[in-house]
Amino acid sequence: MSKLTKNQKSVADKVEAGKAYTLKEASELVKEITTTKFDASLDIDMRLGVDPRKANQMVRGVVTLPHGTGKVTRVLCLCTPDQEAAAKEAGADYVGLDEYIEKIKGGWTDIDVIITMPSCMGKVGPLGRVLGPRGLMPNPKSGTVTMDVAKAVKEIKSGKIDFKVDKSGIIHTSIGKISMTPEQIYDNAKEFVSTVIKLKPTAAKGTYLKSIFISSTMSKGIKIDPKSVE
Numbered sequence: 001m002s003k004l005t006k007n008q009k010s011v012a013d014k015v016e017a018g019k020a021y022t023l024k025e026a027s028e029l030v031k032e033i034t035t036t037k038f039d040a041s042l043d044i045d046m047r048l049g050v051d052p053r054k055a056n057q058m059v060r061g062v063v064t065l066p067h068g069t070g071k072v073t074r075v076l077c078l079c080t081p082d083q084e085a086a087a088k089e090a091g092a093d094y095v096g097l098d099e100y101i102e103k104i105k106g107g108w109t110d111i112d113v114i115i116t117m118p119s120c121m122g123k124v125g126p127l128g129r130v131l132g133p134r135g136l137m138p139n140p141k142s143g144t145v146t147m148d149v150a151k152a153v154k155e156i157k158s159g160k161i162d163f164k165v166d167k168s169g170i171i172h173t174s175i176g177k178i179s180m181t182p183e184q185i186y187d188n189a190k191e192f193v194s195t196v197i198k199l200k201p202t203a204a205k206g207t208y209l210k211s212i213f214i215s216s217t218m219s220k221g222i223k224i225d226p227k228s229v230e
Helices: 006-011 023-032 081-090 098-105 118-134 149-157 182-198
Strands: 041-048 060-064 075-078 094-096 113-116 160-164 170-177 209-216 222-224
Touching: 023 182, 023 209, 023 222, 041 182, 060 182, 075 081, 075 098, 075 118, 075 149, 081 094, 081 149, 094 098, 098 118, 113 118, 113 149, 160 170, 170 182, 182 209
Parallel strands: 075 094, 075 113
Antiparallel strands: 041 170, 041 209, 060 160, 209 222
16 A cells, blocks of 8 residues: 655644535535645536446536636537537537548547537538547537537536436546635536436436545545435
C-alpha cells in the first residue's frame, strides 16, 4: 500500500468511514479534502437498483448543469452548408462536413462532442467504429442529432451533458471542478441527481437509489444520504 502524502494525512480523518452525509455537507467537505495543486474534476457515482441488460430498465438522459462543467468543451458540428454560419455563431469550435469526416477517418478525434443533423447521418454513420469506443457518436437521445444544431451547440457549451448507466448499474460522470464554490457544487449535484431520479424506470423494483458518492480527482469518496436529495 502506498504511503500517504503530508497533505493526504492532514485530511485523512475528515471523512468518517461509513457515515452518510447530506448533499450540502458533502459539497463543502469535498473541497476540504482535495489537496491536488491542479483544478481537479468533481465526480459523482450513483449505484441504481436497475438491471441495464433489460431494455426497459436502461437509464439514460441529458442534464444542463446550472453552473456548467467548469471545463472547455470542444464541439464539432457536422452540418449542411446552410447551417454552418449559425453553428459558428453559437460557439462551435469546428464546423463543416466532408473535410472533417475525412479527418476522423484518418484518426482525428481531438474533440469532446459531435453534433450533426439527421440528413448527415448517412455520412456520419460509417464513422461508428472510430467514434463509438470514444463516446463521440452522435445520438438523437442525447440531443446531438438534431435539426437545430445551433441550439444544441449553445446547450453543450452552457453545461449540458449526457449520461447513461453502465452494465453494473452505476452512473459515473463529472459534474464540475473543485474550484467551484460549495453552493455551485451543491446546485450542480442536486440538478444531476434530481434528473436521474425522474428517469426511474417503471420496471425497476425495490430501492432505486442504492448509493451516491461524490469525490474529486484523487480524493476519498464521500457517501451521500439519498434522502437529502430526494
